Amino acid sequence: xxxxxxxxxxxxxxxxxxxxxxxxxxxxxxxxxxxxxxxxxxxxxxxxxxxxxxxxxxxxxxxxxxxxxxxxxxxxxxxxxxxxxxxxxxxxxxxxxxxxxxxxxxxxxxxxxxxxxxxxxxxxxxxxxxxxxxxxxxxxxxxxxxxxxxxxxxxxxxxxxxxxxxxxxxxxxxxxxxxxxxxxxxxxxxxxxxxxxxxxxxxxxxxxxxxxx
Amino acid sequence: xxxxxxxxxxxxxxxxxxxxxxxxxxxxxxxxxxxxxxxxxxxxxxxxxxxxxxxxxxxxxxxxxxxxxxxxxxxxxxxxxxxxxxxxxxxxxxxxxxxxxxxxxxxxxxxxxxxxxxxxxxxxxxxxxxxxxxxxxxxxxxxxxxxxxxxxxxxxxxxxxxxxxxxxxxxxxxxxxxxxxxxxxxxxxxxxxxxxxxxxxxxxxxxxxxxxx
DNA sequence: TAGATTGTTAATCGATTAACAATC
DNA sequence: TAGATTGTTAATCGATTAACAATC
Numbered sequence: 001x002x003x004x005x006x007x008x009x010x011x012x013x014x015x016x017x018x019x020x021x022x023x024x025x026x027x028x029x030x031x032x033x034x035x036x037x038x039x040x041x042x043x044x045x046x047x048x049x050x051x052x053x054x055x056x057x058x059x060x061x062x063x064x065x066x067x068x069x070x071x072x073x074x075x076x077x078x079x080x081x082x083x084x085x086x087x088x089x090x091x092x093x094x095x096x097x098x099x100x101x102x103x104x105x106x107x108x109x110x111x112x113x114x115x116x117x118x119x120x121x122x123x124x125x126x127x128x129x130x131x132x133x134x135x136x137x138x139x140x141x142x143x144x145x146x147x148x149x150x151x152x153x154x155x156x157x158x159x160x161x162x163x164x165x166x167x168x169x170x171x172x173x174x175x176x177x178x179x180x181x182x183x184x185x186x187x188x189x190x191x192x193x194x195x196x197x198x199x200x201x202x203x204x205x206x207x208x209x210x211x212x213x
Numbered sequence: 214x215x216x217x218x219x220x221x222x223x224x225x226x227x228x229x230x231x232x233x234x235x236x237x238x239x240x241x242x243x244x245x246x247x248x249x250x251x252x253x254x255x256x257x258x259x260x261x262x263x264x265x266x267x268x269x270x271x272x273x274x275x276x277x278x279x280x281x282x283x284x285x286x287x288x289x290x291x292x293x294x295x296x297x298x299x300x301x302x303x304x305x306x307x308x309x310x311x312x313x314x315x316x317x318x319x320x321x322x323x324x325x326x327x328x329x330x331x332x333x334x335x336x337x338x339x340x341x342x343x344x345x346x347x348x349x350x351x352x353x354x355x356x357x358x359x360x361x362x363x364x365x366x367x368x369x370x371x372x373x374x375x376x377x378x379x380x381x382x383x384x385x386x387x388x389x390x391x392x393x394x395x396x397x398x399x400x401x402x403x404x405x406x407x408x409x410x411x412x413x414x415x416x417x418x419x420x421x422x423x424x425x426x
Numbered sequence: 427t428a429g430a431t432t433g434t435t436a437a438t439c440g441a442t443t444a445a446c447a448a449t450c
Numbered sequence: 451t452a453g454a455t456t457g458t459t460a461a462t463c464g465a466t467t468a469a470c471a472a473t474c
Contacts, residue, residue: 012426013464015465021419029398030399039431051431052434053466053467059433063432065432067473068429068432070431070432085422086421099319103316108397109413110414112414113414113418115417153421153424178417184242185242196417198413201326202238206230206297208299209298211390211407226440228441229440254455263441266442269442272458277456278457281449282456429474431472432474433471433473435470435471436468436469437468437469438466438467440463440464442461443461443463444461444462445459447459449455450454450455
């Protein structure tokens, strides 16, 4: 094992996978801004990851950069996608068609990374049957059918806290193994299910500590 | 220095501050759910931080737990707030009164941590003058005046990517040092300014890697 | 050639983990 | 008392950083 954290056929370490995802996000945004190359230093300033660490992470998988120039944005996007094995498209379902749900549905943020929102679910009869962009709003009663038919791998919860556990339970029962929770609810799920809870205030608290201290 | 990462009057390390913020978020939610005590094991399952690490982090600052019982939720909230020096109230300004802005304004997520949204800014004449809850929507032209008058310490950007850099520039000029960026835009700011960019898709990518691999 | 930036090494520091006595 | 969980130690592993030769 010459490359700590790096890998041939081995699984990536948690830290490496998290950082690579982060690089990818910045690269895609840089590409939108018309950038063709990017240095480890620039990546560092945007990801808050040390530039040596970035070069080390990448060099574990190949020599992607050009000395004196930096990394090609396009080619690095492709390489990282290969490493993360997320070159494909994945279908996700969004729960909740309120302000937050609509904001998520109309943003590029998931689409840019190969996630397609194929269905939005809501309980309100007023919303069911309408569309957000191209995506139909369906009744939550159809959850099980849609998850199976559309091969949903991720459920994104943009529902009120009171409703979140119920939706999570139904997703788990329908064999969805990755849940992205935008509600404040602490979700109880079996160990094989991954929950990520979005907590913007946490980052703010911690930024503020360094500002105040 | 007996406590690595712990501190008396020293600054917390980045990692410790980030983890403490995370514990705090879960504790506050647990309190809402009526919990009075919580074990390091439970905190671990909700924060994805190892339980030994949690006990170690906390024991650096005092003996907050009861063996055989766990930690008192209320008292631990108070202790962590003391450590993070964020017991006070802080005023923040929200930019953008679209779907995302309205979702943020109507959630408890910042209020729970002592952040009060005192103003929402938008460019649309249709929205300026209205309110979201109790918070007035103002014209972005008033940015400088409001920031000074209301002692705004954080700017939260829920504007389209194209508008984000402009708002950031004006916030920096108005001496705001912490920016929370919900847009996809990569922001250029001077080194003394902290930017946190919310990237939900990044977490999803990385969760998915472990699901697929 | 001169300047910039990668790829890589070596040294240090913090995070992670298992284990377990102390004690509620 | 018995069971649970903290507080703490020790060992290991990964992250961080500085430094610099290689090279575009």
